Every structure is written in structure tokens, then in C-alpha cells.
Amino acid sequence: MTEQTATAPRPLEGVRVLDLTVALAGPYGTLLLAGLGAEVIKIEAPQGGDIARFNPPFHGKDGIHFDALEDGDISLSILARARSKKSVSLDLKTDDGRRIFHELVKHADVVFENLSDGVVERLGVDYETLRKINPRIVYGSVTGLGRPSLYPGVKAMDITVQALSGAMDTTGYQDGPPMRFGLPISDLLAPLYAVIGVQAALRQRDRTGKGQHVVVSMLECLSSLLAFEHFDVFQRHGFPARSGNYHNRLTPFGVYATRDGHVSIAAANDAWTRSIFEAMGRPELIEDPRFASRGPRATNADVLNRLIEDWTSQHSSEEVIRMLATERSVPCVPVRTALESLSDPALFAAGTLQQLEHPVDGKIDAVGGGVPIHMSGSAVGLERPAALLGSDNAGVLGQLLGLDDAALAELKARKVI
Structure with missing residues (x-):
């Protein structure tokens, strides 16, 4: 106050x-x-x-x-x-x-x-x-x-x-x-x-x-x-109701394992996705038809999430956050424990x-x-x-x-x- x-x-x-x-x-x-x-x-x-x-x-x-x-x-x-x-x-x-x-x-x-x-x-x-x-x-x-x-x-x-x-x-x-x-x-x-x-x-x-x-x-x-996420439409088109730590409609958007913990990444637009690919050393992926825009990324979310986690898991949370958030302004934060948050x-x-x-x-x-x-x-x-x-x-x-x-x-x- x-x-x-x-x-x-x-x-x-x-x-x-x-x-x-x-x-x-x-x-x-x-x-x-x-x-x-x-x-x-x-x-x-x-x-x-x-x-x-x-x-x-x-x-x-x-x-x-x-x-x-x-x-x-x-x-x-x-x-x-x-x-x-x-x-x-x-x-x-x-x-x-x-x-x-x-x-x-x-x-x-x-x-x-x-x-x-x-x-x-x-x-x-x-x-x-x-x-x-x-x-x-x-x-x-x-x-x-x-x-x-x-x-x-x-x-x-x-x-x-x-x-x-x-x-x-x-x-x-x-x-x-x-x-x-x-x-x-x-x-x-x-x-x-x-x-x-x-x-x-x-x-x-x-x-x-x-x-x-x-x-x-x-x-x-x-x-x-529940109705605001259009689960009815997604399930009628073959999307599972449960997608774990990922929000497939907005992929890359989820929780990814690192070498020493987990980070949360929210890269719903094309620019942020391109920045992730650049940090991964795979800039060419933005030209891949599966990942070039939001619609295809949603239908190929499982493949894309695996590619990203293969990369994040090779680095510490601090390194991933530096490469994404600090150097490229991609929304990326550590996943805190409840005790960490309640001690902030x-x-x-x-x-x-x-x-x-x-x-x-x-x-x-x-x-x-x-x-x-x-x-x-x-x-x-x-x-x-x-x-x-x-x-x-x-x-x-x-x-x-x-x-x-x-x-x-x-x-x-x-x-x-």
C-alpha cells in the first residue's frame, strides 16, 4: 500500500x-x-x-x-x-x-x-x-x-x-x-x-x-x-482434450525440461518462434511447412515440442532463459516451486x-x-x-x-x- x-x-x-x-x-x-x-x-x-x-x-x-x-x-x-x-x-x-x-x-x-x-x-x-x-x-x-x-x-x-x-x-x-x-x-x-x-x-x-x-x-x-478454449471444436478435429504441459493451439507454448529444472515458454507468434529456432541453431525450421505458421504448428505440436525439449534439456534453466528471454525477448521464465513463490x-x-x-x-x-x-x-x-x-x-x-x-x-x- x-x-x-x-x-x-x-x-x-x-x-x-x-x-x-x-x-x-x-x-x-x-x-x-x-x-x-x-x-x-x-x-x-x-x-x-x-x-x-x-x-x-x-x-x-x-x-x-x-x-x-x-x-x-x-x-x-x-x-x-x-x-x-x-x-x-x-x-x-x-x-x-x-x-x-x-x-x-x-x-x-x-x-x-x-x-x-x-x-x-x-x-x-x-x-x-x-x-x-x-x-x-x-x-x-x-x-x-x-x-x-x-x-x-x-x-x-x-x-x-x-x-x-x-x-x-x-x-x-x-x-x-x-x-x-x-x-x-x-x-x-x-x-x-x-x-x-x-x-x-x-x-x-x-x-x-x-x-x-x-x-x-x-x-x-x-x-x-471451459467454453472459451473451444474444446468441442478441437476434439471434433482430432485434438486430445489433455495435452499435458503444452497448450497446443499456441505451440510453442508450454513447460519444457532443462538440465536442472523446467522453464515455461510462451512463443505464440511467428517472430518469437523464429527466435527460438535461432537460439536452437536451427533457423531453417521456420521455413518448414509444419512450423511456418500457427495453424500448422498446432497440428504438429507434438513434433515441435519434442524438438524444443531436446534442445532445452541440454542446457540449464538459466542458460535457456538467457538465450530466449534476455537475448531475444521471448517470454520464458523458470518454473518456481510453490514455496519459492510464497517466499517472494x-x-x-x-x-x-x-x-x-x-x-x-x-x-x-x-x-x-x-x-x-x-x-x-x-x-x-x-x-x-x-x-x-x-x-x-x-x-x-x-x-x-x-x-x-x-x-x-x-x-x-x-x-x-
């Missing part, structure tokens, strides 16, 4: 979000809203409602460990996903819990949830109920398979969504099985669309005075991206990565993602560590609803909060 943006207003300043999310797909969306400046109030059952609280590894009195959850332990998942959010414990299964939530809705701009099908209706916190309380409410739902579900009875998890979407069929090698993407990509993609939809709905509400229900599904978001000082300086903090113990030996959005006139970021469960009960319920210490103590005694 620059000196200018450190004192700048936050883009979503003044927007209050009631966060009913669990797992990853929902909490990541509200994390982004918090990073953009919204006041996010995470609401969970008094014993903890977000299933991420039970995800190892945990931080406890002896540091980070993968053992069973013990008293005082906090999951790193919660420490990462609940940053810059206030924490209110509230049992929505009780009449008083629902009544308090409905009162909070009167003071809110957004409700954001990713609960299982039917849960919000059973709890009385569904959109149709809440819009009668506050017609201006924008209600964001991140679902697995849509609401109503496109496939009733099917359980949606990231790996099942990857499988249903067809994305898994595009990952891996032609002679191998479909491969799961290394990150929970549908869990992370859907909330991006949800945040876009919620912000658009807030913009419309400011014009019309009316909120609305914004629904995205993990399956639809991931499937929509440049990414920390940019705010893309940050060291996680425990609400009591301070900074710990773990990395969390920041908000990778840079704005010239706004402050963006996650400055507050995750709050302890229920630690904002008095502040939120007292400030917004006027509940005094005696009322809060009585609600706590009855396990409503």
Missing part, C-alpha cells in the same frame, strides 16, 4: 455485510469484500459454524501442528479466511437468534451465504424472508450446482465440480487419467463472480432503491470458462502475500493471500487479524441493536450468543 492509498478512502466503505458463509467458496468472497473496505460481520453458531475451524493444520500453544484439534488451537484456514472480519456468535436455530439476525438485517446492505440447499429456508434467513424485512438488501448466494440445483441430490465439492464441469478432462496428459487442478479452483472462482454480482447489485440498488438476489454456482462459473519479497511488498497473524500471539510462520487489486485513489487490504469467535458480540449487538451488558449476559447464559 502506497503512502497515497494508506490515507485514501476504502472503495466499499460504508457497506455492511452479514456473513453466513462456511468452508471456502463463501468466506473467500466476504474476505474480498472486507479487503475492499466493507464492514463484514461473520456470524456463526456459538460453538463455531464454519467447518474451516476444523481444518488442519492448527496453531496452538506449541506452534503449528497437524494433530487433533485441542482447546486453544485455531485453524490456519480461519486465520486466513476471517481476516478483517468482525465475529458475532449467534444461534440461528433459536427464535431469539433469528429475531436478532432479522434486526441486524435492517442495518445491513448485504447478506452473503453459501449454505447447503434448504438450510437458509429452514433457518428463516432466506432472501424471500429477508427482503420483506429490508427491501434494499442485496443477498449473495454462492452455490455448488445452482439454486435450485441443476442436479438435485448431487453433492457439490470442489473436486466433484471439477469433474462435472469437464475441466478435469482437460488437465493431465493424453495417455493418463484426468487430473484435479492443483488448487480448489471452483471454490476460488465462484466467489469472484459473486463479488462482481453483489457490487453490480449494490450499484443498481443505489439507483432504484431495491435490492435483489445474486446467485452463482461453482459448476456454472467453471464450465463457462516482491509479492509481499505488493501486498499480494502477507504473514498471517494470530489474534493473541501475533504473527506466525504461515502465509496468507492478500487482495491483489491496486487502486490509485483507494486503500485496499486486510489489516486486521481474524477475530476470536464471538469477540465482537458486544460491539456489534450493542452498537446496532442497543443491547446492554445485562441483555448480552442473559443471551449468553441461554446459549443464544
